Amino acid sequence: MSVLVSDEILQAANMSDADLKRELAILLYQQKKLGISKARELAEMPLIEFQRELAQRQIPVFDDLAGFEAEIAQLKALGYL
Numbered sequence: 001m002s003v004l005v006s007d008e009i010l011q012a013a014n015m016s017d018a019d020l021k022r023e024l025a026i027l028l029y030q031q032k033k034l035g036i037s038k039a040r041e042l043a044e045m046p047l048i049e050f051q052r053e054l055a056q057r058q059i060p061v062f063d064d065l066a067g068f069e070a071e072i073a074q075l076k077a078l079g080y081l
């Protein structure tokens with residue numbers, strides 16, 4: 001499914017396509033309608049950049065200990081830890 005937003009609407013909101021996708025992704029993540037993987041995919045951002053954006057807005061990246069532990073395991077597997 002595609003959603004078309006006119007250039008006029010984007011201009012009125014002073015937003016680009018990328019801005020709108022990012023804001024929608026953050027909103028859906030914050031409302032727990034999308035997990036972080038799908039939200040960052042919608043935002044078309046690398047995971048670490050999406051997490052930074054959430055942190056700047058003081059939106060928790062992890063809702064529970066299991067999510068945090070999974071992220072640590074992934075970072076270790078990638079060689080970052």
